[in-house]
Amino acid sequence: MPATTAEDEKRERRTRAVPELAQTSTPGAGGEADGVGETAAAASRISFTFPEWQKSIEATTNLFAAALRDGLKLAASSLHDQATFLKTLADSKTPSELLKCHVDFAEQSWSKSFSEGSKMLDHLKHSHRSAVS
Template sequence: MPATTAENEKRERQTRELPELSQASASGAGGAADDVGKSAAAASRVSITLAEWQKLIEGTRSLLAEVLKDGLALTASSLQDQANFLKNLAEAKNLSELLKCHLNFAEQSWSRSFSEGSKMLDHLKTQQSSAARSAIRQA
């Protein structure tokens, strides 16, 4: 009787984890050759799925690394711009130089944010288009 309980628990686990394997094992308790073939086919589909997941995770990791790298570069350059801005403000001798410092800082910040933001979006577009190509190949 304990062996039957263990087998039932094993089948329930398989049902929760891999429906294809449980259906293949439940189709015949006699162990027919057809069931073995179905189990092997289901196992091969699972291994392909795991490889695809690994590829997807690696692609996501590299994408995030590139975006974070660009984000940190933008942050570093923005901090440098702010330090230069404060230095220029301290050196301003009159109101027109003060306004010129503010205008230059605003223009530089806008320009840098736009160009670096475009780089980050380009990484996302590249990743999206490569994911679309791989999805088309699989279909």
């Protein structure tokens, strides 16, 4: 009997939270499974998002997706450069070649980081402006 009382209390709380459930809810022997289906049906009829919110969420998602895509491209390119650096380093025969290999890699890494980083920021600025307007 206490289980039935607890189920009735849960059902009553749900009907207060979602008024449309009060019309379809039947406190019978159907138990909790009927309440779940009714809750899902009522929730599908209620729209909790406004069009402005949905646009904002989509714009934010697109912004993060673009940033992630650009970041992953930079990471992949950097890993490729590091592999090339290690191959060149392994092929070096003299200390001057080793030093030149390190200097070239450092210069290339800094240059790529700044150029790709500025491209990413420009892309994010452009995406943000188009999302705002």
